[in-house]
Amino acid sequence: MTASPETTANEQSLQADIVQLRERFPETRALYREVCGLLFFRYGITPTANKLYGLVRKGSMGTPTEVLAQFWQDLRNKMHVTIAHPELPDALKVIAADAVQSIWQAANEAASGELAALRAEARLQASEAQAQRDQARAAVVVAEREAAVLQAGLDAAQQARAAVQGELEAERQSHAAAQARHDESKRQVEALERQLGEMHTQFSADLERTREQVVVAQERASATERRALREIDQERTLRQKAEQAAAELRTELAAMQARAQDAAVAAAEVRVRLQAERDTLSRQLAAAEQALGLGLAAQEGLRAELEAALRQAERAQAEATASRRLATTRRQVPATKTKLKFKAGPA
Template sequence: MPTSDLNLSDTALHADLAELRTRFPETRALYREVCGLLFFCYGVTPTANKLYSLVRKGSMGTPAEVLQQFWQELRGRTRVTIDHPDLPDALKEIAAEAVKTIWQAANEAASSELSALRAEARHAAHMAESERDAARAETAAAREDALALSAQLGEARQAHEAVQADLASERQAHAATQAGLEAGRAELEAAGRQLAELRTQFSTELERAREQVQIAQERAEAGERRALRELDQERTARQKSERLAEELRAELAQARNEAREAVVAHAETRARLEARAAALDCSLGVGKAIFNLKKGIDAGIHRD
């Protein structure tokens, strides 16, 4: 693969780099492994700039030194030397060239197989990236749904808290109502007992009243019978009284007539008596004058 085809944002490449960072924490060893990764796994010719852009550790001279050492080791591996005491030098060169050719052919075959594997890996990586993008979209949608659900959950919590507050108020009101109900039941029981006592007392008093009414009724009937007898007696007495009144009226009329006659006679008698009194008064006046005269005469005589 040419150097220009290297995708620095390749997911597989970054995954391999992350694994190498964990396995080779030393800077020069990490640069050396990254050189091998680029050349043998991705078919990219490593450069100092590429290495530093991927590793970003140490100074710029470090990837250059490691890259030079990598090329020297690679050339040493591709040079095949055959040392055998019985072989002439020309045969040794032919054998070395043959082994080199075999190694290069094997390396090319491995590179071809590696390219196919690399293509499959890229396709898998591409599919993984697509799945990753889809997963990210789904994650974003899930986050939005989660935010919506969180908002709904907040509203539900607020509603739940409001319901809990209302429930607490209702519980307090229920407790107060229950206490009032218990007090009402106690008062009702007390009123029931008092009502039972009143009913007993009322029954007793009612029985007494019935007895008193019975007695009063008997008394009333006896009084009525007595009143009827007295009424009959009164009627008889009234009849007698009426007859007696008639007799008395007759006697009163007679007495009035006699009284009138007595008044007339008394008036006549009074007139006669007054006339006689007047006459006596005159006689008495004359007598007094004579007496006084006589008394004066006697007095004069005694003075003499």
């Protein structure tokens, strides 16, 4: 549950008053006594021990209880009126005391009512002041936000103004350059117009010469056409002769094709005969190659036998030579050396 603005204001005011009382009354019991009077007389709150301890937070729980009991006792004593007059009877004293007490109570109640009205009015004014303060704070916040937005807009506007000034300066420079280019283009256009006039004059002269050349070309074309017609007639005559020659050539070609066909048949017969002869020669060549291979094999065998015989003869000759040397040494008689010669037969 949310507290009302009036309750919040009262609590804040009460806390502020208690802070002031703490400074004025450092003694614990005196501070509790003043807080009791503050709650009861100023704020219309009935003080209790727990309430006092919750506000002051000083000493033990017995201290606010004792102070509260003494506060109620003092309050009752103040409300009791005693008439001390020696000449008055006791009954009159009691009546006078009751009357004074009634007057004091009535005055106290009237004062309490006025105090309650004043408190309500003060609370209302405090609530209104707090509401106005909240509104003022909200207005200040809104104003600050608006000021920030305005400042941001102002900064953006200044930046945009600077950018626009830069663009304007660039545009001025560009305009000056464009004006210079325009003047230069104007001069070039004037020069081109002069050149165009000269070219127009030259074109007229060239056109006249071209017309003369066209006339000459037409005359040449007429002559060429006549010559072409003559050549066409000649070509037609030549084509007729060529067609006649082609017919003769076709006839001759047919005869040549017939002769070629006969020659092809004869060539086929010759080819068959030559093929048979080639097959026969191939078989004969294979037989000759086989016989040659056999002869070569036999020759190789004979050569091997001859080489073996030669090696045997060389060994025999070496042995004979050694024997003769040995015999010569023993006899010391010169002897005629006999040299064996072997003649290789045909391979």
